[in-house]
Amino acid sequence: MRMSTFIKNFIERETISRRHFLLASAAGLGAAVLPNPLGGSARAALTDPAIAWSYRDRASAYWNSVVSGGEAFVESLGKPKSALVSLINEGSSEKSLADIKAFLAKNNGNCALACDANDSPNARPIVEAVAAAGGYISTIWNKTDDLHPWDFGDNYVSHMTWSDEKPAEETARILFEAMGGEGGVVHLGGIAANNPAVERLNGLKNALKDFPNIELLDAQPADWDTQKGAALMSSFLTRYGDRIKGVHCANDNIAYGVIEALRAEGIEGMPIVSYDGNPEAVQMVMDGQLLATVFTNPHWGGGITSALAYHAATGSFKPSEEPKEHREFYGPTVLVSKKDAEEFKAKYLDSVPKYDWADFWGPSNGQIQYRS
Structure with a gap:
């Protein structure tokens, strides 16, 4: 099956960005x-x-x-x-x-x-x-x-x-409900040493405690990257096959790669959740390709x-x-699911809100709390 135009273009932009980066590095800040x-x-x-x-x-x-x-x-x-x-x-x-x-x-x-x-x-x-x-x-x-x-x-x-743990837990619960409360799930994460990657995996694990019939088959880093997400999802499909009933992605970029890996195997309609609330991901929520994402x-x-x-x-x-x-x-977070994606898009994406850049802490969400 042919790669979707959006994700094909996205991967091409990633490659071009890397070329520009190497050229800038050679010319500049050494x-x-x-x-x-x-x-x-x-x-x-x-x-x-x-x-x-x-x-x-x-x-x-x-x-x-x-x-x-x-x-x-x-x-x-x-x-x-x-x-x-x-x-x-x-x-x-x-x-x-x-x-x-x-x-x-x-x-x-x-x-x-x-x-x-x-x-x-x-x-x-x-x-x-x-x-x-x-x-x-x-x-x-x-x-x-x-x-x-x-x-x-x-x-x-x-x-x-x-505070990624709670929103990631919420997306996991949406995912598990869509799976009917049973079956295998895989998690594709960010860079292993990143705080958000750790918290988003923890959120998934928190939700698992209330779903005894959901099995976490595997959780591996995909480094926030679309192409790595596609490669990792392909390896998961080879290893676990139809035991995989749902996919928990640490960000939207990874989810794009997951979707392409699934399509390459002729798999449509797999329940998937992600994170970041990017415009393309919000549209995918509206179209039913993603169950939910989280906007920061x-x-x-x-x-x-x-x-x-x-x-x-x-x-x-x-x-x-x-x-x-x-x-x-x-910072603030907003869970975006199909029921509210259209309203969210109109408020945050169709036109960028104007902010008072001297209101340093207006939309913030309290002091950071550390685990003891």
Whole structure:
């Protein structure tokens, strides 16, 4: 069966994005960071800091939405979109850190950065490099539990993540109900060291406790990637065959690959749930190809993360004077199922809501809680 036009084009865009990344790497950010003699604590408010977003790729609708939020923020400052520098790491933690160090060196630390560190252990060296150079950084998604903004004075402005466990549990329950409460399920996850990958698998496992006739056949990382998702689903089909009655995906990109792997085997109508609430996935929910996805408002998340770093850098507010719930907090989540997908699409996707980028914590969802 022929590959759907959307997913075929999506995979082609991923490949092109990687080529562009390699060309940019060859041309650009290879310099080592230069030490800032002032250090992070000696510098006062910055003047017109360079603004950057460090993230995985432009191939996915999710990261495009994050960056569009950052661009909307810089435009609110009267700057062009191009004033937001993209530091694209393509899933490499080493590249993420090297590019940030090069950006700091190029701008002598006069920087405001928004960043997803790619994996949790990479967050600390990134934050330490930014603080040492006198820059300011706000992070999302990935950091270790022992890394806190308040341990770095003002330079580590904030960290936002999303409480993925409960929404992933909700999608799993929708999946299990569609399976009739019995049969085998497989989970295709993100990068193993990513906080959201861990939480989304935990959500699935939580739901399993109430469905004794559902068997988790396998759970493996697909690295948030469509092509890896397709390859992994093909291997699951080879190993487990028709024992698979449902699929739990850690993000929408993986789900696209799962659908193609199923179609290659002539399988239609398999119950599938995913995560991210990308426009294509929402349409698939409306069309019945996916049961549910979860929206994390990446446009708002991308814009407000940039805004926090920038306004802290320019002295609009002092992070160290803010309560802890303003420095580590959850972003919003919205479960999207067939019954509400059309209403959701009209509200969030057909036209992008306008946000007040000075309302730093308006849609946020409380302080991050850690397991003891």
